[in-house]
Amino acid sequence: MRLMLVATLLLVIITVVDAGRRHRARNRIRHRSYGRQASVSSSRKQINCNKIRRRQACSKCCSVDGNWGQWSEFNPCSVTCGEGTQSRSRSCDNPPPAYDGADCNGDGTETRSCNTIECLVDGNWGAWSEFSACCPVCGVVEQTRSRVCDNPAPGPGGADCPGDSEETRTCDSNDCLDNAPISLCEGQSFDVIVLLDVSAGSITDEGIAQARNLIQGLYTELRIDGNLRRFGFIAYAGAMADFNRLVLGADDTATQQSRIDGISVINGPPNLETAISVLVSDFTNLGRTGIRQIGIVIGASDPFTIDDVTRFTNPAKEANIALYAVGIVDLVNEEYLQAIATNASGAITATSEQLEETATRLEQLICLCDK
Structure with missing residues (x-):
């Protein structure tokens, strides 16, 4: 009987001792784990995102949406008078989109009208007409031909065509008459x-x-x-x-x-x-x-x-x-x-x-x- 009591007491002591050892071991593990987490969190706060990107330490936490840079100056007008166009551009680089970041919203170019004043158009002559008939007319006659200032016509403020709209030359139709058919008067009254x-x-x-x-x-x-x-x-x-x-x-x-x-x-x-x-x-x-x-x-x-x-x-x-x-x-x-x-x-x-x-x-x- 005494022997059984001693054995039971020893078992209890061993159990208590083992439980204390395991408790201390768990505490040490928790302490080490907490310290490591605190250290990593602190380090992340100190590491620049650019360095994280280079290390590829994360991909979602540092995604960057694109933003437009400044507009350029408008380029020269496409014409010197009349209605033309001119454009300017900007780049999506302030910053550029990275790591699945969104592109810039809107257009990279912009166009507007320019120089809407009318051009001064000087007149230019069209083609000459044919000379008026020489035959059948009698003797030395004047033949005329004409042209129109419409190629193009002068615009507001533009100069008229230089020179004359008509030209005259003489024509001797006697040769025509010499070659005329005989019996010219046949059929006439x-x-x-x-x-x-x-x-x-x-x-x-x-x-x-x-x-x-x-x-x-x-x-x-x-x-x-x-x-x-x-x-x-x-x-x-x-x-x-x-x-x-x-x-x-x-x-x-x-x-x-x-x-x-x-x-x-x-x-x-x-x-x-x-x-x-x-x-x-x-x-x-x-x-x-x-x-x-x-x-x-x-x-x-x-x-x-x-x-x-x-x-x-x-x-x-x-x-x-x-x-x-x-x-x-x-x-x-x-x-x-x-x-x-x-x-x-x-x-x-x-x-x-x-x-x-x-x-x-x-x-x-x-x-x-x-x-």
């Missing part, structure tokens, strides 16, 4: 009355012969047929009662040509004013509506002033009668003939050697140029 000064002091017998030849040539060249193209003449001198007249459209063509051959000198002064009056009267009373009326004045002298001639012929021109003037000798002043003719090209001086050429020229004027 007109009435012709020839006025011839046969006053004794103005024309010689030789001049009368030349005038008759010219009128016969005209009769042929103009293709007078008594129907589409009718003919008459007034050989004037002295009073109207003295005139030798072939009334417009009277007689057949053979009789008319015979009457032409019978023209001769008449005593008395030249009387152009009365002859023009008779011409206008004949066309008024015997002319056909819508048919051209043509008067051809032939003379071998210029017995009147330019002012008088202009006054004499005005009634015919006002009645839309086309007047042509032929001087059959060199003595007739060209200005005198031009005062009679409706157009300057219708004033012709012809020598005896040029009568056939003159008849052809009148045909070209009447049936091609002035039709």
Whole structure:
């Protein structure tokens, strides 16, 4: 019995001692663990995040969101006038995003309008047009061409195009007329009355012969047929009662040509004013509506002033009668003939050697140029 008690007491002592040893051991472990944690925490507070990144000690606790740096200056405008653009930029580097940090919000570039004032635009010429026609026109004529200041047109404050908008040059269309087809007057309708000064002091017998030849040539060249193209003449001198007249459209063509051959000198002064009056009267009373009326004045002298001639012929021109003037000798002043003719090209001086050429020229004027 005593032995059992001793054994039990020993067991109790051993248990108590063992429990105390284990308690002290646990306390030592806790103390060491707490000290280590406190040391690590303190160290982290002292270590810079950059060093931690380099050591890759953490990835979440030190993530950095990006932030924009300063804007640059705007670059120069894309144009010097008119509406242009200019831009500026910035970088996401203040700081840049790191370790899964967010990118910068917004745009890295910015654009705006610049120089919205209008440019000064100087005008520039467009292309020249074609020259106006040279043929069929008679004699030396002026051709013109034009251009427009629209390439571009001058803008507000811009300069106009330098130079002229029109250009002129001369053109001799006689070559065109020389190549014109024969029988120019075929198919055309007109009435012709020839006025011839046969006053004794103005024309010689030789001049009368030349005038008759010219009128016969005209009769042929103009293709007078008594129907589409009718003919008459007034050989004037002295009073109207003295005139030798072939009334417009009277007689057949053979009789008319015979009457032409019978023209001769008449005593008395030249009387152009009365002859023009008779011409206008004949066309008024015997002319056909819508048919051209043509008067051809032939003379071998210029017995009147330019002012008088202009006054004499005005009634015919006002009645839309086309007047042509032929001087059959060199003595007739060209200005005198031009005062009679409706157009300057219708004033012709012809020598005896040029009568056939003159008849052809009148045909070209009447049936091609002035039709």
